[in-house]
Amino acid sequence: MQDAITAIERCRKPVIAAIQGECRGLGVDIVTACDIRYCSKDAFFSVKEVDMGITADVGTLQRLPGIVGFGNAMELSLTARRFSGEEAKELGLVSRVFGSKVELKEGVRTIAEGIGEKPPLAVVGTKAVLIRSRDVSVEQGLDYVATWNSSMLLSDDLNQAISAYTHKRKPTYAKL
Template sequence: MEENYKSLKIEQKSPDSRVFYLFINRPSRGNALSHDFFTEFPVALSSLDQNPEVGVIIISGSGNHFCSGIDLQTLNSVSQDTRSADSGRAGEKLRRGIKFSQQAVTAIEECRKPVIAAIHGACVGGGVDIITACDLRYSTENAFFSVKEVDLAITADLGSLQRLPGIVGFGNAMELALTARRFSGLEAKELGLVTRLFSNKEALEKGVAEIAEGIAAKSPLAVIGTKRVLIQSRDLTVDQGLDYVATWNSGVLISDDLTEAISAQRQKRKPLYAKL
């Protein structure tokens, strides 16, 4: 990938791999989210989504942490920037800024390719917003989490309050968001926020890479369809969800991937699918 980002780094660790890594890359600041992040992140995701070489995206953090939340300098600049205008214009401008930042996180769900969060160290505030939008979440045992916004006199507004209840349950989400307490990787696993724990960062990287490679080897049509139908069905009734998947499959079910999958099963070999 040729793009140069201030807050991110993209890596393909093996030239033959269809797994690409998107690192939040401000290790000296604990990967705190700057204004550059919210501009660059959806652009980077879109470039990976449109790249036919990419099958799966792993989001991780450079250095010792996944993400320590919104950069306080960025937060302070937003506060100062709206104080000079009248209250109506300041409020309208702030709303546009919030919607802009929200879209950067929602870009994870809008990405066709599966997005996996590999979490180590701190995952705080905006970090929780990011991982709750990811399709799969894995963590080290010593990672720690916090829905931190109330401690900064903020109502979390980038997605945690909307997505977290569907992952850990309404009551658990309410407790975590109101207390802003720090909780461990073990508790995150018990709550269902992460699917699996790994003993350390190296084990996390190896284990998540194996999972991602397994997904990347599957039919890309089936993978992107599964992601899209699950996300859409989250907000639909069962009947509406069934209707949506019927419409989806009517367009993509009959494909070369299906023919190859059946042939591979019969011949007892691994299927080989065309890139998407």
């Protein structure tokens, strides 16, 4: 199970979670492995494992502190209390709370389409560098991004982006 959840985080392309209704236990494991999280107003969350007599073991305890802070993760994990989408937003677990399921679906689709229109190598690189930088020093992160970008200069994406901007047209990027 750990590898299945970690595969979400390792996916080269951005993974967006759209959460509506209940998100407990394994659901929290899954959404913490996603790159961006949104929810509807009716969503609620709970790190429920401690109430079930087990320790969360497929990623919440490893990923949640980096998202909501150590103290908040400790409190949520030890109490197993239910918290709202609005509180999830305040904690940083979700980026935005939509008013309804329909608004969530439409809003996330628009966001995903917007990301999909960006240079694919820049999107993949941004995700890779952010994940790598989370786990290393600033200096190591800067070295990693410098190496990454030097290899990206070989692609046509940069030329396409600049040309499209200059000529006020939509860029055409190669598929990954």
